[in-house]
Structure formats: C-alpha cells, structure tokens
Amino acid sequence: MNRSAVEEIKSRLPIDEVVGTYVKLEKAGKSYKAKCPFHNEKSPSFFVSPDRGGYYCFGCGAKGDIFSFIQQFEGLDFRGALKILAEKAGVTLTVDRKADGERDILFQIMETATQFFEDQYSKSPLAQEYLKSRGISAESQKTFRLGWAPEGWSNLRDHLKRKNWNDLLLDKVGLIKRKETDVWEDTSVGTASSAAVLANARSSRSATLALAKTVGFIAVPTDNNSSKTSQHYYDRFRGRVMFPIMDSGGRVVGFSGRIVKDDGKSAKYLNSPDTPLYDKSSVLYGLDKAKSEIRRLNYSILVEGQMDLVLSHQAGVRNTVAASGTALSDGSVSKEGVVNNLGLIRRLSPNVIIAFDSDLAGRKAALRAAGIALSIGMDVKIADIIGGKDPADLVKENVELWRQSLRQAKNVVEFELDNVLAEITDRRKTLQALQERVFPLLVNIEKETDKGHFVGMIRDRAGIANEDVIWNDLKVIANRLKAADPKTVVSTKSSRTSSEIVKNVDRAERQLFGILYLMDKDNLPQAKEYRDHLKKIAGDSYQRRAKQADMVMADLAFEAEAYFGSDQAGWDKHFREILSNFERDIINEDLMDTMKELRLAEKSGEHHKVAELARKCQELSARKAKASSSGMQ
Ligand SMILES: [Zn+2]
Known part of the structure; x- marks a missing residue:
C-alpha cells in the first residue's frame, strides 16, 4: 500500500x-x-x-x-x-485533487504572472538597464525573481486569460483593476500611462483618442483594436519593475512594482491590494530567504524598501527583511490568531536592527516600527545610515560602510535620546521632549536591569539631578498604556482568509470533515452513516462546525488526502479513530464548563442548582469513560 x-x-x-x-x-x-x-x-x-x-x-x-x-x-x-x-x-507531491480549491488556483495564477514578468524582463533592455543602474546583479534578479510588467493595458490579462482564468479570479488576486464608471481609480492615468497609450496609437484616430484621454476628456483605455475599448478590466501593473512578494514558504502572494523613471506624478512603488493570499500585516518581504540566517545569527535587520533588501542580500547580509509592501501591525498575533509580520521574526530571534532611510520620514517610520517591536518584547536597535543615504545606495557604493552602519546601531532608547539632545538646545524644554519621545520607548523595555541602565544614561546625559523624576514619569506612562485596553490594539482586518478559518476549526474536526468530503466525492455509501455519528457527538454545535468546514471544503479534502492517502480503506480506520478522540475532547470540554458552573453555584449557595450540576458532571464522566473504551461502534 x-x-x-x-x-x-x-x-x-x-x-x-x-x-x-x-x-x-x-x-x-x-x-x-x-x-x-x-x-x-x-x-x-x-x-x-x-x-x-x-x-x-x-x-x-x-x-x-x-x-x-x-x-x-x-x-x-x-x-x-x-x-x-x-x-x-525530498518528497515529490502527488496528491491529486490539488487544483480543486480556489486558493490553489489563486496561487497558480500568481506563479504564472511571476513567470510572465520574468519572461518580459528578459526581453526588456529598459528594465535590465534600470536594475543594472541600481547595482542589482543578474544573479540577484534571478534569485528574487524580479520581472518587468510591460507598458500597455492588457498584456498580463491577455496572457492569463489564454490559460482560461477569468477576470473575477484575476481581480481577486489584485492583478487587474476594474474600470469604475467614467473615472479610473488609478491615479497614474493621464500621466505615465498616457505615454503608453500614445505609443500604442498608430492611426491618427487613436492618436486623437489618446490625446483626449491624456487631457482628461475620455477615461477609457484604447488602442487600435476597437473591440478592446468595451473591456472593463485593465492590468494594475504597467511599465514597472516587479518584485514578487512571497510568504515564508516561498509562494508568491503579491507584487510590488517600481516605476523606472520618476515623473514626479506616479507613485514610485505600487503594491498589490490585500487579497485572500496577501495579508499585508502578516507578510515581510524577503522572509523566505532570510529566515535561516536570522535564526543562525540571532538577529534580523529590518529595512524599508525592496531595493535595500535585494542589495543587502547581494552583499552577503542575508538576515535582512523589508517592511515595504507590508503593514507592520501592533501585537504579535492578530485577533484571528494569525501571526503578524514582526511576530514572525520575533519567533526566529528577539533581536532586531531597524535600518530605514535617514530622512525625516524614514526616521519616523523607524520609531513607529521600533515601538511595535518593543511592545512584543523585542530588543530593538536603530542603525544610523552613514552619509545620510538609504541602505540601497550605501550598499551599492560601499558594502563595508553598510556593515559598519549595522555594527554601530544603537539601542532605540539611546538613539532617540541622542536625537532629542541634538535637536533641543533649550534645556528647559529637554524634559518635556524626553517625556514625549524617549520615555514611551523606555517603558516597553522588559528587563528591569536594562531599564535602570537607560534611566542612568538619561540622567547623566540630560543633566537631570534626581532620577526619581524619570521613574515617576515611567510609572505614569505605563498606567496610561494599561488603561488603553491592550486587546483593542490588534490589527483590523477587512476579510478573513480561508487559512484563518482553517485554523479556527480544530484539528480533529478538520480531519473528520476532510475525510467526509473525500468520501462524498467518491460517492461512498458510508459517508451518510459517518456524518450521522459526527452529528450525534457534536450535538448542537454540529451546524456551526459544518458551516465553518464547508467554507474551506477543498482545503480540508486536500489536507485529508495528504494525511491519509487516497486509499479508501484507510479512511474508515482513521475516521473511527479520530472520531473517538474527538468525542472525548468534546465531552471533556463540556465537563470542564459544567464543573466551573458547579463551583460558582456552590459559592453562591444555590443548592438546587448544585445538585443538578453535580448529576450532570457524573453523567459526563460516565460518558467519557465509555467513549474511551469503545470508540465508534
Ligand atoms: Zn506555549
């Protein structure tokens, strides 16, 4: 077998x-x-x-x-x-049914789009020239699968439609956009894209149309083929160097596209929107390639942009991840139990060096990221980029200076203390600036000894006579933070993805429904009997559980097949086994709840209720014992 x-x-x-x-x-x-x-x-x-x-x-x-x-x-x-x-x-996967689930199809579309962009890159001297000018080697281009989205409105869309994927699916992964009434939601229309339209226009008629569009009279993309003017969707990424964003398993979930010539109007970077595959709060660019080095070196380096990241890796500093194209969220885990991006690197190592651009915006963003990292218990340093450049330019110019910047990184508290002391010359305003900018960072530092070290440092450098002033302020800030309910400080999500729901359906339950779906698919007669067993055991909660499972049916079927194989005889055996475990778990849950109620009733002296609950506990214990010995009959 x-x-x-x-x-x-x-x-x-x-x-x-x-x-x-x-x-x-x-x-x-x-x-x-x-x-x-x-x-x-x-x-x-x-x-x-x-x-x-x-x-x-x-x-x-x-x-x-x-x-x-x-x-x-x-x-x-x-x-x-x-x-x-x-x-x-080193196992080759041969599970069939793998193209059943929509999620899997969405991943296939993203992979095909990545290959399309890679292929276009190999044909575009413009894109190649651009990456070369930024110092990116041919090897790095291949490693990071950088590509090129050509000018024009429907190159990718046409390519994907030839593979029989419809607009709805392409829209779902954010590769195309829908025309909204008369106005394009894309702000780049009439600027960068008008050049593309003009380039496409070969007859005078279409040139006129293109011109009209450029000045804002007509907001419909057009080229010589008039049948195309009736289409409602267009490529989201046009005339951009493409950076595929991967999950930590290396699957492409989104894109970030960079224009090659700044025109002062188009956004430099354009990112995929949040999709069922791409959740900006749980992805970090480059994590799939950085994770083992982060673990080995026991610290990560967080940079801002994709360019910074690719060049840092190219220079051999491979424990680098980038925040761009992602949203750093508060807390390490979201309300739905999904690990947030900083939470992911926190698990690999609690130490992080933040190396953002050295301009004001970069510094602000770095401090915000630092605040989040501190709040989840990370040890945070900030690197001041030598020469006031961004990491990408620094690496290109001199790799050693990049390494030196990292070596000289300062703890975030010291970093901001230095900033305050350099900026505020009026001593009377120093304390207020410290209260606003430095103490909130210090409050998040967990170790008391570390805290004491920084309090001493602030006292000495800022010339504060008595450090009790600092300790008192810290107490006030800590109380204020506690008062703001920490539970509300989690990322707000627009939609729950199927993987999140899968996580909420507990393991045994997931496998039981998965086997049932496999049986349904093969029209096995015992499916009904098995479902009835499950219904009996789950009781009132069955409907809710079934509904949750149905939403991710293809995923569960796939998972069950991967676990239990495609051999029908095996399914019966596993189903019975898991079902009896499941029954014990459910009874156990019930028993715990009832015992809790019993203790409460005893405390408040409700004798009648106590007797009733005690009986229920006995009954449940007996059922639990029976379930352990018999399993499914
Ligand atoms: Zn634990």
Whole structure:
C-alpha cells in the first residue's frame, strides 16, 4: 500500500530535527524541552517527543506534529507547510485533487504572472538597464525573481486569460483593476500611462483618442483594436519593475512594482491590494530567504524598501527583511490568531536592527516600527545610515560602510535620546521632549536591569539631578498604556482568509470533515452513516462546525488526502479513530464548563442548582469513560 504524502514526510523528518531548526532544544529524558515559541515564558514548558512525533506546551496548550508546527510557526496554511516539508524531505507531491480549491488556483495564477514578468524582463533592455543602474546583479534578479510588467493595458490579462482564468479570479488576486464608471481609480492615468497609450496609437484616430484621454476628456483605455475599448478590466501593473512578494514558504502572494523613471506624478512603488493570499500585516518581504540566517545569527535587520533588501542580500547580509509592501501591525498575533509580520521574526530571534532611510520620514517610520517591536518584547536597535543615504545606495557604493552602519546601531532608547539632545538646545524644554519621545520607548523595555541602565544614561546625559523624576514619569506612562485596553490594539482586518478559518476549526474536526468530503466525492455509501455519528457527538454545535468546514471544503479534502492517502480503506480506520478522540475532547470540554458552573453555584449557595450540576458532571464522566473504551461502534 502506498504511504500518504504526510506519512512519507514524517518518516523522513524526525520532529526534533524539524523543531530544532527553529527552537533551541534541550534533552530531557527521552524528550526535548524548550522555551515555547508560541507564548512568552521564562522557563521551558514546551516538550517535543520523538517517539510520538509530536510537541506539546503545558503553558499555552499548543500541540501537534511537524505540519502543525510549521503552520503555526511560519504562519502558513497546510499547503504552505506541506511545500516546505516536502522540499526538506525530498518528497515529490502527488496528491491529486490539488487544483480543486480556489486558493490553489489563486496561487497558480500568481506563479504564472511571476513567470510572465520574468519572461518580459528578459526581453526588456529598459528594465535590465534600470536594475543594472541600481547595482542589482543578474544573479540577484534571478534569485528574487524580479520581472518587468510591460507598458500597455492588457498584456498580463491577455496572457492569463489564454490559460482560461477569468477576470473575477484575476481581480481577486489584485492583478487587474476594474474600470469604475467614467473615472479610473488609478491615479497614474493621464500621466505615465498616457505615454503608453500614445505609443500604442498608430492611426491618427487613436492618436486623437489618446490625446483626449491624456487631457482628461475620455477615461477609457484604447488602442487600435476597437473591440478592446468595451473591456472593463485593465492590468494594475504597467511599465514597472516587479518584485514578487512571497510568504515564508516561498509562494508568491503579491507584487510590488517600481516605476523606472520618476515623473514626479506616479507613485514610485505600487503594491498589490490585500487579497485572500496577501495579508499585508502578516507578510515581510524577503522572509523566505532570510529566515535561516536570522535564526543562525540571532538577529534580523529590518529595512524599508525592496531595493535595500535585494542589495543587502547581494552583499552577503542575508538576515535582512523589508517592511515595504507590508503593514507592520501592533501585537504579535492578530485577533484571528494569525501571526503578524514582526511576530514572525520575533519567533526566529528577539533581536532586531531597524535600518530605514535617514530622512525625516524614514526616521519616523523607524520609531513607529521600533515601538511595535518593543511592545512584543523585542530588543530593538536603530542603525544610523552613514552619509545620510538609504541602505540601497550605501550598499551599492560601499558594502563595508553598510556593515559598519549595522555594527554601530544603537539601542532605540539611546538613539532617540541622542536625537532629542541634538535637536533641543533649550534645556528647559529637554524634559518635556524626553517625556514625549524617549520615555514611551523606555517603558516597553522588559528587563528591569536594562531599564535602570537607560534611566542612568538619561540622567547623566540630560543633566537631570534626581532620577526619581524619570521613574515617576515611567510609572505614569505605563498606567496610561494599561488603561488603553491592550486587546483593542490588534490589527483590523477587512476579510478573513480561508487559512484563518482553517485554523479556527480544530484539528480533529478538520480531519473528520476532510475525510467526509473525500468520501462524498467518491460517492461512498458510508459517508451518510459517518456524518450521522459526527452529528450525534457534536450535538448542537454540529451546524456551526459544518458551516465553518464547508467554507474551506477543498482545503480540508486536500489536507485529508495528504494525511491519509487516497486509499479508501484507510479512511474508515482513521475516521473511527479520530472520531473517538474527538468525542472525548468534546465531552471533556463540556465537563470542564459544567464543573466551573458547579463551583460558582456552590459559592453562591444555590443548592438546587448544585445538585443538578453535580448529576450532570457524573453523567459526563460516565460518558467519557465509555467513549474511551469503545470508540465508534
Ligand atoms: Zn506555549
């Protein structure tokens, strides 16, 4: 019998090896222990068992196998984790049904678009000349898959439509835009794009049209082919060098496009909008290529732009990630349980050097990023770029100066203290500036000894006679921060992606529904019987669970097939097994809740209620015992 993809990968990759590349493991008997990467803790309560192929955290309850570990740690969906582990194990994936889910199709579209841009790049002297002028080598262009979106309104769209993908799908991944009534929402129309229209116009008629459009009379893209004027969609990226943005598994989820000639009107960079694949708060540009170096060197470097990143990697500084095209969000995890971008690098290493442009805007952005990083417990330094340049130019000019800037990075508190002292010459205003700009940073530093060190530094350099003044201010600021509910400081998301919903459906449940979907697809008669069992066990919650699972049906079917193979006989066995575990879990949940109610009732002396709840507890315990011994009959 063929092994399933998951079994094959698990047999080749021991869990301590997989987890060990991300977390420092310590031997503890037959198992390993570590500080949990999923919650902040001082002493280790995270255990890895090679015998059972699983991990468990006694602190936060995180548990699972190598797949759920990669999913959780890297903030990926199941497919993303499968891709990473299959590559690591050298297993070729042969799961069918892989083109069923819309999510998978969206990934295919992004991959095809990336190849299209790469291909166009090889034919565009203009794009090649541009990257060369910025100091980017041919090797880096290939490594980062940089491409070229040609001028014109429908090059990519036509290419993708020939592969039978419709406008709705292309719109969904943000590659095309819809014409909105008479006005183009794209502000670059009439500026950079008019040149393209003019270039396309060969007859005098279309030249006139193009001219009319340029001056704002007509807002419809056109070329010689009049049938095209009726189309409602157009390419979002035109005449731009394209930087594919990848998730930590290396799959393209979005793009950032840069114009090659500044015209003073078009935005220098244009980014994909948020899509089901691309969530700006959970992606960092370059993370897929930087993660192992961040782990090895135990710090990351956060730069602003894609150019900065590519050149830094080119110079051999490969623990660099870029914020551009992403949105740094407060907190390490969003309301929906998705890891935010800084949360992702925090797991790899708590140390970060922020190296943004040295202009005022760059400095402001750096301090904002620093505030977020501090608030999730990171140790933050800021690099002052030598010569007041941006990192990309510095690297191009002199790699050694880039390394020197990084070596001289200062802790963010010291960095801002120096700024304040340099800017404010009036001593009477110094304290106020410190209160506004430096103390809020200092408040976030966790270690008391570090805090004391900086308080002393501020006292000495700012000439404050008594450091109690500083400590009192810090107390006031800390209280003010506490008063603003920390729970409200999470990213607000426009829409929930399917991967987030998958995470909310608990593991056993996910697998049960996945097997049911596989059975449905093959019209297996036992599907109905099995579904009835599940209904009985889940009780009132069945409808809610089924509805949640249905939304990600293709994903769950794919996952189940990867886990349990395409052999129908195996499905029965696994379903029964998982169902009995699931039943125990559900009864357990019920039992915990009832016991909690019981304790409350006892406290408030509601005797009648106590008796009733006690009976219910007994009943549940009996059911739990029975479920453990019998399973599905
Ligand atoms: Zn934990």
